[in-house]
Amino acid sequence: MTSDTAAIAAATRPAQDLLARRHATLGSHSPLFYETPLELVSGNGVWLTDAQGRTYLDGYNNVPHVGHANPVVADAVNAQLRTINLHTRYLNSRVVEYAEALLATFGDGLQRLFLTNSGSEANELALRVARQHSGNTGVLVSDFSYHGNTTSLAELTTGLQVREPLGAHVRPVRIPDALAADAGERLLEQALAEVDAAIASLQEAGHGVSAFLFDPLFSTEGLLQPPAGYVDGVAARVRAAGGLVIADEVQSGFGRVGSSMWGHQMFGIEPDLVTLGKPMGNGYPVGGVVTTADLLDEFGRNNMYFNTFAGTPVSSAAGLAVLQVMEEEGLMAQAAGVGAHIADRLRPLAAKSTHVGAVRGRGLFFGLDIVEADGTPAPALAKALIEDMKTRGVLISRVGRHDNVLKMRPPMVFTREHADQLLEQLGLALEALEK
Amino acid sequence: MTSDTAAIAAATRPAQDLLARRHATLGSHSPLFYETPLELVSGNGVWLTDAQGRTYLDGYNNVPHVGHANPVVADAVNAQLRTINLHTRYLNSRVVEYAEALLATFGDGLQRLFLTNSGSEANELALRVARQHSGNTGVLVSDFSYHGNTTSLAELTTGLQVREPLGAHVRPVRIPDALAADAGERLLEQALAEVDAAIASLQEAGHGVSAFLFDPLFSTEGLLQPPAGYVDGVAARVRAAGGLVIADEVQSGFGRVGSSMWGHQMFGIEPDLVTLGKPMGNGYPVGGVVTTADLLDEFGRNNMYFNTFAGTPVSSAAGLAVLQVMEEEGLMAQAAGVGAHIADRLRPLAAKSTHVGAVRGRGLFFGLDIVEADGTPAPALAKALIEDMKTRGVLISRVGRHDNVLKMRPPMVFTREHADQLLEQLGLALEALEK
Numbered sequence: 074m075t076s077d078t079a080a081i082a083a084a085t086r087p088a089q090d091l092l093a094r095r096h097a098t099l100g101s102h103s104p105l106f107y108e109t110p111l112e113l114v115s116g117n118g119v120w121l122t123d124a125q126g127r128t129y130l131d132g133y134n135n136v137p138h139v140g141h142a143n144p145v146v147a148d149a150v151n152a153q154l155r156t157i158n159l160h161t162r163y164l165n166s167r168v169v170e171y172a173e174a175l176l177a178t179f180g181d182g183l184q185r186l187f188l189t190n191s192g193s194e195a196n197e198l199a200l201r202v203a204r205q206h207s208g209n210t211g212v213l214v215s216d217f218s219y220h221g222n223t224t225s226l227a228e229l230t231t232g233l234q235v236r237e238p239l240g241a242h243v244r245p246v247r248i249p250d251a252l253a254a255d256a257g258e259r260l261l262e263q264a265l266a267e268v269d270a271a272i273a274s275l276q277e278a279g280h281g282v283s284a285f286l287f288d289p290l291f292s293t294e295g296l297l298q299p300p301a302g303y304v305d306g307v308a309a310r311v312r313a314a315g316g317l318v319i320a321d322e323v324q325s326g327f328g329r330v331g332s333s334m335w336g337h338q339m340f341g342i343e344p345d346l347v348t349l350g351k352p353m354g355n356g357y358p359v360g361g362v363v364t365t366a367d368l369l370d371e372f373g374r375n376n377m378y379f380n381t382f383a384g385t386p387v388s389s390a391a392g393l394a395v396l397q398v399m400e401e402e403g404l405m406a407q408a409a410g411v412g413a414h415i416a417d418r419l420r421p422l423a424a425k426s427t428h429v430g431a432v433r434g435r436g437l438f439f440g441l442d443i444v445e446a447d448g449t450p451a452p453a454l455a456k457a458l459i460e461d462m463k464t465r466g467v468l469i470s471r472v473g474r475h476d477n478v479l480k481m482r483p484p485m486v487f488t489r490e491h492a493d494q495l496l497e498q499l500g501l502a503l504e505a506l507e508k
Numbered sequence: 509m510t511s512d513t514a515a516i517a518a519a520t521r522p523a524q525d526l527l528a529r530r531h532a533t534l535g536s537h538s539p540l541f542y543e544t545p546l547e548l549v550s551g552n553g554v555w556l557t558d559a560q561g562r563t564y565l566d567g568y569n570n571v572p573h574v575g576h577a578n579p580v581v582a583d584a585v586n587a588q589l590r591t592i593n594l595h596t597r598y599l600n601s602r603v604v605e606y607a608e609a610l611l612a613t614f615g616d617g618l619q620r621l622f623l624t625n626s627g628s629e630a631n632e633l634a635l636r637v638a639r640q641h642s643g644n645t646g647v648l649v650s651d652f653s654y655h656g657n658t659t660s661l662a663e664l665t666t667g668l669q670v671r672e673p674l675g676a677h678v679r680p681v682r683i684p685d686a687l688a689a690d691a692g693e694r695l696l697e698q699a700l701a702e703v704d705a706a707i708a709s710l711q712e713a714g715h716g717v718s719a720f721l722f723d724p725l726f727s728t729e730g731l732l733q734p735p736a737g738y739v740d741g742v743a744a745r746v747r748a749a750g751g752l753v754i755a756d757e758v759q760s761g762f763g764r765v766g767s768s769m770w771g772h773q774m775f776g777i778e779p780d781l782v783t784l785g786k787p788m789g790n791g792y793p794v795g796g797v798v799t800t801a802d803l804l805d806e807f808g809r810n811n812m813y814f815n816t817f818a819g820t821p822v823s824s825a826a827g828l829a830v831l832q833v834m835e836e837e838g839l840m841a842q843a844a845g846v847g848a849h850i851a852d853r854l855r856p857l858a859a860k861s862t863h864v865g866a867v868r869g870r871g872l873f874f875g876l877d878i879v880e881a882d883g884t885p886a887p888a889l890a891k892a893l894i895e896d897m898k899t900r901g902v903l904i905s906r907v908g909r910h911d912n913v914l915k916m917r918p919p920m921v922f923t924r925e926h927a928d929q930l931l932e933q934l935g936l937a938l939e940a941l942e943k
Contacts, residue, residue: 091599091601091604092599094604094608095599095603095604095607097619098604098607098608098611098619098620098621099596099603099604099607099620099621099622099623099819100620100801100804100805100808101805101808102804102805102807102808102809102813103596103808103813103814104596104597104812104814105596105597105598105599106597106598110598110599111598111599112598112599112600112601113592113594113598113599113600114591114592114600115591115592116591116592116593116594121592121594134594136594136595136816136817137593137594141592141593141594142589142590142591142592142593144590146589147586147589147590150585150586150589151582151585151586151589154577154581154582154585154586154791155577155579155582156549156550156551156577157548157549157550157551157556157576157577158551158572158576158577158790158791159548159551159556159569159571159572159576159791160571161534161538161539161540162539162540162541163540163541163545163546163547163548164526164527164530164540164545164546164547164548165547165548165549166526166547168530168534169526169529169530169533169534172530172533172534173529173533176533184532184533185533185534185535186533186534187534188534190625190626190629190793190817191625191626191629191815191816191817192816193629193815194625194626194628194629194657194658197657197658197659198657200659201658201659201662201672204659205671205672222629222632222633222813222814222815223629223632223636223658223659223660224632224635224636224639224658224659224660225658225659225660227636227811233812234810234811234812235810235811235812236640236807236810236811237636237640350816351816355593356589356593356594356817356820356822357792357793357817357822358625358793358817358818358823366535369535369537370535370536370537372537372671373535373536373537373538374537375669375670375671376662376669376670376671377539377668377669377670378537378538378657379538379539379657380626380628380657381571381626381627381785381786382571382625382626382791382792382793383793384534385791387791387792388793
């Protein structure tokens, strides 16, 4: 063994031990990124450091919304943990302050809040509300989507492996993509006709329509961009059939899209229910459902809903700290500006490369279709690019039906300078593909 | 207005404002304890202080397992929040350390862990595992129980108001209570015959049996005490029918019963799945499912299960800190000793009162049936006692089918001295009932 390989062996042994110990406790199926999993030991803002001391620019993680190891969030959680942390069957002012601050960012119709511990719990609850309100069970979802890990959500999962078959009450619809090479002139018309057919099918089968559940960024789908008139068109049809509109803003919320605080506001609609998760507490587990006074009261009258960990002073303090940092640092406006800068720089980069198709995204959630020279999806190339970007010190991932859309969704404290570093490395990685 | 009433008005006004603001954001159905809700602003160990500066002995809350505002937990969470907090798709040593420490407290067969954010998520997941493994859907639950707030769990909720009708695949069974005044000699035999009938009914209807889901303390039911041979008898029958045994240890786990770390160990059985929640992170949202290597691998092969907030370094640090404090302070042994002391003192107190029936519980979870002079349940008296105990500076609650069983389940740092204070006030409150 040369001294070089000995050094490598010494450096990788702990990670291999850790992996073996993980397999012996969490099992071998618990998902991990990368060919060689990355052990990350510290973070700061948009930067992460691995066990070998290597630093990475985080172009992927949206949960640490206001930055890794944010001290404002840590201070708020720490102070509250040392004071009191109890459930909402006692009064606490912190949860009310948080609810008021959060609801102030929503439209006039959406002024009530259920708190939960995750996006899965939020989508579960929103579906319960919709089923009970409508008296129907039918659900419309996109045909490549994921909304959480419970049974009810597994039954409508179309974008990830689950054992449960698609529910008989579920109708997946194809989201029209104005950026697709084959998008025809009748894209909107055809897509809405498909929705009409799905609704008719649910009604004929006796399920009726309880809800349309969608991610305003259609991110799992590969950051699809529906034509104007689609989302509001579906919403109108679902409501006409007696169903409710649920915007799953776990990915698209909290200013991520740059132009507005909530993804649904891009379409000029007000959903009946908005579900929240990932970035809400910067990693502290917080989720929620924002809805109307009528829907919340109706559900509350008929169900004793209680959630032990949700709405505690500590989870509220974490949520408040995130809103406070966003406001003080102007992160939504920054996402708009940096996002526009990125889009401007991605287009020429895409034009130069034979392996880049559409440039996608909004604000600080952007993507690139990675394709073969003939335009067909190239998942293996996308995978190779992600691994190459890791060796270049930048973390990104991929999504979409063909797993070929690069997914870049950094913490919101990502600046123009960070963007330029990411884009420089991405440019080099794409150039390398041309050779 | 006298100066006294003016002072009272001034002191209660903020609480009324806070309640109005809460109603305007969380709605009026979100449950609150007490006729006049209590605003608690700080805690320390077993003590809580309200907004008016009044101190209460906490005889009720089990989430702050190692004590309110525990500094070891706060330090661990704070240090980790300032270092890194990322999901399990990257390696982190903290989650492996936590899994190893937690699994060391389980039997040889139960050596794999799924982490979740709540008991609801844990029970959801355990049911998914059981349904997929058995190929069946039928579930046996007690006829007065609660296991969480999702749709699947609402469909088998029998002990709390939900709008969803009981699922066609659910068979509620009455838990036999050896402490009931009318418990006959054939109690065990009759109860097991009811289980046999429920299993036969599920099989005839084509649902088959996927699981028996139970709380080893039968706490929602009113701390029922099944005769020896019941729990293991049900487990054997369910397994013979191809189903799995799920112990919901959200209430009974983490040394609460005193004699063992896990409630199921009281019955000498090893369940197929054990679900965890409330005390796991001392208020930081952590839940989990402990199961066998085979069941975890089978589920992992067939489902991409991922849970964003679960198993992060911070949630693992919180869980580790709880185990560490339990170990260092010998809290399980303390629960056994203090629990035995309480039971010894409750019996004469019950004998003296015309309004106390059975003395119930195990370790630091104990109860008293509050009854009329003729032995029938007395929920109004139980409610009055709880309100009276509040004015005496002690927090307790009630459970059970008739809402007449006093529920006393303090943080595990509750000592003999705290117990004596609670018992003294309880004795006075019961004496007052006799007048």
